[in-house]
Amino acid sequence: MPTTVCPKCNRYSTVPNVQNAEPYRCPYCTTPEASLLYKCFSCMKVSIFVAARLPRACPYCMTIVRTLPRDVIPTPVIVTPFVETDWLYHVTSMTIARSIKRIGLQSALSRTGVARPDPNGSFALDRVNRVAKSIKGRLKEYLGVCLGNVDSNVWRDAVVPYTAFPFVCTGSNDDYVPLKRLEDVALTAFGNAVMGAKFQLKPKNKFVIAKKETTRVLCDLLATNADHYLTKLATQYANFDFDIEGAITACHVYFLNTRLDPLIFQGGFTDYTKLRSPSSIVVLRVRRADVHGAEDDLADFRAVRTRVDVPPARLEILTGTAIYTDFKRFDFRSRAENWTPLLQWR
Known part of the structure; x- marks a missing residue:
């Protein structure tokens, strides 16, 4: 078997004694560039050629390289920039x-037939943290509404029985509309129970009041009282809100x-x-x-x-x-x- 040198790595290697030409890959090169083995018909020596840059003559005797079979020469690889x-x-x-x-x-819907997110997915893993944060967010908004009606501790001390409302997710963004409507009904029922029909669901400055430090302190207090009406409403809403997002995620x-x-x-x-x-x-x-x-x-x-x-x-x-x-x-x-x-x- 002949020995020849690779033009890419300049290392000698033993190669097959080919009849004319055939594809070849140098055992030492790491580049994917295709090579050819070529046997000169004049000096009978075998050379390694880079397929994309074939020489005009044999490097040993300078005899013009004969026409190579078309199916031996590989299609050039076109490297496109990464976008x-x-x-x-x-x-x-x-x-x-x-x-x-x-x-x-x-x-998850395609896999299981149920619009429920994968329990091992990122969405489900983050549920505990996100629901707890959402509960406090809802409580602040409720307190902004309540304190916008009457700035008093009456809301903190009110003992009103809470009745959970039923809700079914469909996996659509439209689910948020009926959920908000049910939340408004429940909050209005609490307001009416505390101060009567004078209660307003959209008092002035409710957003400003919700951002006050005193409101934040009251919010933290109610968040630790699982029996308070507003805490129960916020907890139910936050969980349903997460269920809606989860159903959409599952689809x-x-x-x-x-x-x-x-x-x-x-x-x-x-x-x-x-x-x-x-x-x-x-x-x-x-x-x-x-x-x-x-x-x-x-x-x-x-x-x-x-x-x-x-x-x-x-x-x-x-x-x-x-x-x-x-x-x-x-x-x-x-x-x-x-x-x-x-x-x-x-």
């Missing part, structure tokens, strides 16, 4: 990523919106991963053109969502040892070699 807005990213966990590899990226698949300012984009990634262990974070990507029905998320402008499933063959997974930090680096996530087709991931 981040052409892609969408999906953040998940290692366990869920293995499921996605089997069935594709699907909404969609979500991605990071790459058309945003990079700082906002990275802030979204940080928020979506804050409840996960850095070692368990997985990032998938798909071409925006392969996501059908994509739309901006009205509830979170940092996200793009769709009701349409994304098959695993369209997805790629970011590989590395520190995905949480590597993904934030544009120079890392923009390199094609750092992504692997999901179906080839082990």
Whole structure:
């Protein structure tokens, strides 16, 4: 077998004694550039040629290179610049990523037939913190209304029995309208029970009053009193409000919106991963053109969502040892070699 030198790495290697020409890959080169083995018909020596830059003559005897078979010369690889807005990213966990590899990226509704978010997803994991914050927000608004009617401790000391109202989520943004209507009815019933028919649901300066320090102190006090009417109303509303958002979430698949300012984009990634262990974070990507029905998320402008499933063959997974930090680096996530087709991931 002949020995020849590779023009890319300048290392000698033993090569097959070909008849004319055939594709070849140097065992020492790490570049993906295609090569050819060529046997000169004059000196009978074998050379390695870079397929994209074929020489005119044999490097040993300078005999003109004969016409090479067309099917031996590989199609040149066209490298296009990376455009981040052409892609969408999906953040998940290692366990869920293995499921996605089997069935594709699907909404919870598609997978289970029930409009309820995945209990292991980012949305469900954040429920405790978000509901607690929402309860205080509702309490402040209620106190702004009540104190706007009468600035008195009567609201704090009122003992009014609370009757929970029924509500069913449909998974639509329209659910917020009837929920607000039921909340207004319940708050009006409390106001009427305390001060009679003079109670107004929209008093002047209710927003200014809600922001006062005295209102905040009273809000913190009521938040610790689970038996107070306003606390029960705020708790029920906050949970139903979260259920509506959860049902909408369960009907969609979500991605990071790459058309945003990079700082906002990275802030979204940080928020979506804050409840996960850095070692368990997985990032998938798909071409925006392969996501059908994509739309901006009205509830979170940092996200793009769709009701349409994304098959695993369209997805790629970011590989590395520190995905949480590597993904934030544009120079890392923009390199094609750092992504692997999901179906080839082990």
